Amino acid sequence: MKSTNGNAIIQQFESWSPKKIACMEDDPIGLAIGTLNKDVSKVLVTLDVNEQVADEAIAKGCELIIAHHPPIFRKLANLRTDTPAGKLYEKLIKHDIAVYAAHTNLDVAEGGVNDLLADALQLENREILEKTYHENLMKLAVFVPDEFSETLRLALAKAGAGHIGDYDACSFSTNGQGRFRPLEGADPFIGEIGEMETTDEEKIEVVFPKSAKNKVLKAMLNAHPYEEPAYDLYTLAVEANVMGLGRVGTLKEPMTLERFAEHVKTQLNVPRVRVVGDINRLISKVAVVGGDGNKYIHAAKRAGADVFVTGDMYFHVAQDAQSIGLNIVDPGHHVEKVMIKGVAEKMNKLCTEANLSVEFIQSEINTEPFIFI
Template sequence: MKQTNGQQIISLFEQWAPKSLAVEGDSIGLQIGSLNKSVSKVLVTLDVNPKVVKEAIEQQCELIIAHHPPIFRGMKHMRTDLPQGSLIEQLIKHDIAVYAAHTNLDIATGGVNDLLANALELENVKILEQTTAERLMKLAVFTPKESTEQVRMALGNVGAGQIGDYANCSFTSQGEGRFKPSEIADPYIGKANELTIVTEDKVEVVFPASIKNRILKALLMTHPYEEPAYDLLLLETEVNEKGLGRIGTLPTPVRLYEYAQTVKKQLDVPFVRVVGELDKLVQKVAVLGGDGNKYIQTAKRAGADVFITGDMYFHVAQDAEAIDLAVIDPGHHMEQIMKDGVADYMNAACIEKKLACTFIPSKLSTEPFQFI
């Protein structure tokens, strides 16, 4: 195992939940301390409060990854005689950095909302509210027949031709290429000032626009021609859709009352609030971690029978009732599911990369409410 520093750890984490996924204005990234140090143990928590900081100190963690940013709004001062300033003081004194991953972790594939959907055993899961998508590009390159396979494999190795669950997808057609090298050219085939006709293959592949430079670099390094001929087209097709919330189906319909009990158990919360007729049968389920008040219409338009989200406001609950959308509210603390989820994902990623760093989920509840 290789000794690691904070920059390596966060770089690995951001391959999973890049900052670019976060909604505009969200407070994410490194908030306290420095990543320019050795990191061997990371505490994963929903929130950062004094008890969590004490836990990080006792566990000898050098870094905390939190879902809820401890600094959400701009600070006008940092007084150590006030709660927030005192918290930051303790972290700095013990050289513990804090990194926040909020809506980018909600949106990421395998992130908070996928963890919730998995815990609730939803099938045929899709994104509830799309926030980003990427356009596909198409490369058509002309290559001598004997070089077709090496060019095609080089492109596939850097991500070209990835379509859903299939890799190295391409199409090849055959034709004749004509060119006349100049006196200063260094042609792979043909002679200066002579028209050359060669049997060539046209290889076509598609890829996400974000990896265009990687694709072209692989092409130019592998293609035998001094100046390969190729077409590059931006397609209308969108891929890599990302978004907030998930919607899926239960294997069989179930009464709302029974499903509310399941949600309570699966998300490990002390109680849930329910909107709707308790005998109503539900099967199509929308879920959104945290505060999902503004997404009730989105859930309804998507065909959900029931919407699972936290912090439901009184009047929004009435609106949901009016449009016949059942709601199960497990509270904002439902997002605690991210502690084990992030720790499991990052431990596996560190083992794969041979990085000597361990992620541990916080054992503390940061639920501020007590239930009597």
């Protein structure tokens, strides 16, 4: 099988789950071990990286691992190969296997961990539970001769300007007259040196996320016929690309908390769940946060959720949830394993569309530390 540079693979991953949307301070995301500056033909996707996962990567010929949980969560004081962690890092390095971690950025990303959990629970009318990221919109107003307006509009749309909700290529135009006098040294597209010029022009206005500013301006300058285009640039108070942690949605049909708990067990493939609340209460609206969601019980309550599905629920937080009338179903932290299949399928699609030759393999190692008896 042909191989692809590791940087090109991660570039595709970060087009979907960029580092900037991570919502935990100093989240150790990105390349944790090894190098991406090498050929990669196979990528192993896993929730965690332990020695068994490393052995699996070696056996399957993978040069790169993409994991949800960072293998190095805190800064290392030393790197001793006579410790379990040091032995793991040594094995990965000796076999030239790079490890890339996508933690809270993958939680927040559209189609990431929390959407995958919401999909599994079959939630409808889905919304973000807790907003953690947004960009401000910017507006570009550019003046162009009438006969070049359509060309410029198309170039701006191709660069991502004018995308509003479920619509793209949005713009607004007004017509008027532009006046200018070319000076010595100019190379005017219209007019003569030293002579006043008046021409029919169109003012085109488009909005775009702030992160697209450089791309949009470059497209405008490349498509504009003038040597020195006239344009205005504004930062707007309007938010764009709103993203966040957790999801809240509704069940197709209400069910009792007891039946819903069974639904969670079946859909998330877990043998046991912990439940807080009246098992006979009807459940319609559900909030979910993958991993440890203890600090989001009040967000779930504000969102109108009847039940909150999350892992690692603390005793006193469970009591707090009970006191505010919020039911809890705790299926454990390990349900984030849904990302293994989800990431592998998403990355296969992205890399195929980008004509990158690489295979994404789903880890078969169970990294759940708990045994349910």
